[in-house]
Amino acid sequence: MAYETLIVDIDNHIALIRLNRPDALNALNSTMLSELADALTAADKNDKVRCIVITGSDKAFAAGADIKEMSEKGFVDMFQADFFGPETEALLRVRKPIVAAVAGYALGGGCELAMMCDFIIAADTAKFGQPEINLGVVAGIGGTQRLTRFVGKSKAMDMHLTGRFMDAEEAERSGLVSRVVPAGKLMEETMAAAAKIAEKSQITVKVVKEAVNRSYETTLREGLLYERRVFHMLFNTKDQKEGMSAFLEKRQPQFRDQ
Ligand code: CAA
Secondary structure (H helix, E strand, O other), rough: OOOOOEEEEEEEOOEEEEEOOOHHHEEOOOOHHHHHHHHHHHHHHHHOOOOEEEOOOOOEOOOEEEHHHHHHOOHHHHHOOOOOOHHHHHHHOOOOOOOEOOOOOOOHHHHHHHHHEEEEEOOOOOEEEEEHHOOOOOOOHHHHHHHHHHHOOHHHHHOOOOOEEEEEHHHHHHHOOOEEOOHHHHHHHHHHHHHHHHOOOHHHHHHHHHHHHHHOOOOOHHHHHHHHHHHHHHHHHHHHHHHHHHHHHOOOOOOOOO
């Protein structure tokens, strides 16, 4: 399907979604977010897709929600449209792993979109920030909640209150991103990580995603019980037998998602 604000390629079991509003540094407008929700939902349903990657351009992953689109809106408009609520909820319903490949600016909604992905690989050019305070607003799609969980209260407060940007090195040190790579290698490294994920059992991959996400939603005791139960459950799959037999027979496993 052709999109106005996205370029989507599916190859080698990976759906690569590129945000594509170069004139606005990939600012997230309603069209882009609704197309993104659509593309992600389609990739989640597509049996050929085993991992999803979201990226932007060399200059910007996304420089935030579209300020031009929002500037004249009032409370009633924002509230009645539940601005960005349905689109971001759609993203959270995706069961396949989503990797964010971030180069350049990931600001405001751009930083929040990256944090909604399952993990972030950053180019050494990446700059993260929640500068909404400079616009007289607060983050609106998870920045106050997710950034705090990633980097802790002190740094999250600093970022949200001063509006300063965090470079890739600080983002890795603080736990916001999983790894930093040279900008010229960003896509190669990200696609290699996605290809590794695509090789695994899709059942196990989905269980891992659910279990790690659960750690944000519940108490440690409940989370540990959930993990133990899904660990037990996986012993009823053919992929567990295949994975363990392959190890013992010193060969690569051939998972069949069963
Ligand atoms: N919305 C709309 N347009 C944007 C934009 C945004 N968030 N960010 C950049 N653009 C546009 C600029 O208006 C400019 O367009 P024109 O050429 O038509 O003037 C174009 O992209 C290039 O931007 P700059 O000329 O500003 O580029 P720069 O290299 O000088 O600066 C920047 C880059 C530091 C990222 C700067 O563009 C910037 O500060 N952008 C805004 C960042 C921001 O405040 N983001 C938060 C948005 S609110 C939000 O996201 C709320 C939420 O949580 C949901």
